Amino acid sequence: MRISGLSRVTGVPVATIKYYLREGLLFPGRLTSSTQALYDEAHTARLRLIRALLGPAGLSITQVRDVLRIIDDPGPDMFDLLGRVQCATMLPSQRPDTAAAEELIGRAGWHIEPDSPEMHRLAAALDGLAAAGFVPPEGMLERYAAGLHQLASAEIAHIPTESAEAAVRYTVLGTLLIEPVLLALRRLAQQDAARRRFGAPTTG
């Protein structure tokens, strides 16, 4: 398959494929001459993965490159892997006040590196709430933490251990591509809960 074929089966324009090649997201095809190269199913799968990370997962080109690097060359440490994936998908951020975040995590009983990027992410998110003048109801954050820990435990329990590739793939995609699913499900759950509380609109 040449580049036009790759474009046809994935729906990604040739110019864009060339762009991803330049950016090092997509590995080059096998050159058969100075002006021809062949692409195979590995390229189509890779291209689809790139598009999923750029689209639904909402990553930038740079973040996709970092994540793909981890997929291509994962270290041996499974615990560390999770942290590296999460780091790769953080926006570089200021250092907000982590006091509220640490208190919340402490009350939840979690053991977390206090200065980790993810703690900063939580701190920044709580900062946003405070800046907007939103005070969550008593105990609400703890409830979020408990609920999400249940889900996270199930996710971690499902990480396959027989093959490193499978583990990496599961971890990366499970971390990143599930996020939009969660947000969509939350909004739909809110609609259902709101319908139960406030009554359905008279549709149909």
Add this chain to the structure above:
Amino acid sequence: MRISGLSRVTGVPVATIKYYLREGLLFPGRLTSSTQALYDEAHTARLRLIRALLGPAGLSITQVRDVLRIIDDPGPDMFDLLGRVQCATMLPSQRPDTAAAEELIGRAGWHIEPDSPEMHRLAAALDGLAAAGFVPPEGMLERYAAGLHQLASAEIAHIPTESAEAAVRYTVLGTLLIEPVLLALRRLAQQDAARRRFGAPTTG
């Protein structure tokens, strides 16, 4: 307070404040002459809200404008309100295949408008998973749905009903600004769960 004071207390550059004024996000100050206007605490609160929506909530200028319009002029219908907020923060999207989404929602027993934007959002998210070749473990999506419905029910139960303004504020901010909190908590929960499963790294 003049514009420079507003800039000072919020940390937002004057040029940016003028930009938000042009874009209609921030209501103009009270003119005291052709080249002077006064701003008050309402402006600082509004400005902080704008920044929270643009930053932590990750909205675009256009989405912020739509959300603020709802805050400024909410209709009477509480059920409808939730839907309108959610619509305002959707990216315009294609019409993906909603079959998988509908099946999931059906199994969860939720009553949702099948052709709603949020269903499309869920469908797009599931599409992303599929495109990347990720198959969630059996029953995992149902578990997400159940867990999030619990949280959503608590959220909806806390919507204040005594004042329309309070309800709108709670709904808008609770929908949008909690999202980054949830994602951060999920990642931290994953780290804690991973530590329990794979053991902590030998830190310190």
Add this chain to the structure above:
DNA sequence: CAATAATAGATAGTTTTAATATCCAATATC
């Protein structure tokens, strides 16, 4: 009261990101 600074409002410019488009020499294909 003169000099200096600040402001509203308009317009123009910048930066970043992600993608397209154009060229050209070198194949491939008909």
Add this chain to the structure above:
DNA sequence: GATATTGGATATTAAAACTATCTATTATTG
């Protein structure tokens, strides 16, 4: 041999979110 396609390099575009400049006015200050 004529036409089309490609790899690779370079250039251009489009959108979003700011940021800077300019001008005619006010304020403020010494």
